[in-house]
Amino acid sequence: LAKTTQPISMDSYEGQEVNITCSHNNIATNDYITWYQQFPSQGPRFIIQGYKTKVTNEVASLFIPADRKSSTLSLPRVSLSDTAVYYCLVGAAAWGSNYQLIWGAGTKLIIKP
Amino acid sequence: DAEITQSPRHKITETGRQVTLACHQTWNHNNMFWYRQDLGHGLRLIHYSYGVHDTNKGEVSDGYSVSRSNTEDLPLTLESAASSQTSVYFCASSESKRGGTDTQYFGPGTRLTVL
Numbered sequence: 001l002a003k004t005t006q007p008i009s010m011d012s013y014e015g016q017e018v019n020i021t022c023s024h025n026n027i028a029t030n031d032y033i034t035w036y037q038q039f040p041s042q043g044p045r046f047i048i049q050g051y052k053t054k055v056t057n058e059v060a061s062l063f064i065p066a067d068r069k070s071s072t073l074s075l076p077r078v079s080l081s082d083t084a085v086y087y088c089l090v091g092a093a094a095w096g097s098n099y100q101l102i103w104g105a106g107t108k109l110i111i112k113p
Numbered sequence: 114d115a116e117i118t119q120s121p122r123h124k125i126t127e128t129g130r131q132v133t134l135a136c137h138q139t140w141n142h143n144n145m146f147w148y149r150q151d152l153g154h155g156l157r158l159i160h161y162s163y164g165v166h167d168t169n170k171g172e173v174s175d176g177y178s179v180s181r182s183n184t185e186d187l188p189l190t191l192e193s194a195a196s197s198q199t200s201v202y203f204c205a206s207s208e209s210k211r212g213g214t215d216t217q218y219f220g221p222g223t224r225l226t227v228l
Contacts, residue, residue, distance in 0.1 A: 034216075036217075041221070041222070042219075042221060042222070043203050043205070043219025043220055043221055043222055044156070044203075044217075044219050045219070046216045046217065046218075049216070087155060087156065101146075101158050101171075103155040103156040103157070104155055105153055105154060105155040106155050
């Protein structure tokens with residue numbers, strides 16, 4: 001089973017680029033990597049998902065090396081409103097009897113003015 | 114607008130009591146999930162459902178049960194509440210049958226305290 005490991009916390013400043021890395025050494029062939037953002041007293045919210053190489057959307061980029069044993073969420077030019085907990089999720093592409101969703105413990109990102 | 118709601122938002126109960134947490138989604142999604150969230154553990158999957166009358170155990174299912182009688186609802190029951198089940202519970206739903214690759218939409222959570 002894939003186990004995900006991510007830093008407990010990170011600090012940065014407004015306007016900087018922030019990179020959060022997740023380690024998932026035992027990722028399976030069918031697993032995708034998804035990142036979620038969570039604010040206090042709210043449920044997590046989808047940010048981005050990828051399988052390999054690089055994916056970019058309007059809010060973030062996701063870099064996945066060829067061996068897929070890690071992934072890096074990149075947030076460009078962060079603002080105070082990006083202060084949140086960020087979760088890495090590794091999950092199978094197809095439902096099966098041994099299907100599991102493996103969430104990281106979360107990275108608390110604090111953005112300072 | 115489509116949404117996913119949970120009730121109650123806060124619940125205090127006593128050890129040994131049966132507790133049911135409600136989850137209702139208007140996305141018309143096939144898949145629904147229940148998670149618990151504890152400090153240092155992130156989210157852990159309790160049960161999930163692919164559709165009506167389908168339920169499956171997640172990694173921390175002991176002491177919990179679910180049933181799916183319609184598309185919109187997946188209630189979570191704690192048969193005999195224990196202090197170890199004090200947690201924040203999140204319900205989520207997703208659209209397709211592809212499981213982990215789908216975008217999950219989360220409810221606001223229920224904070225349960227077992228005394």
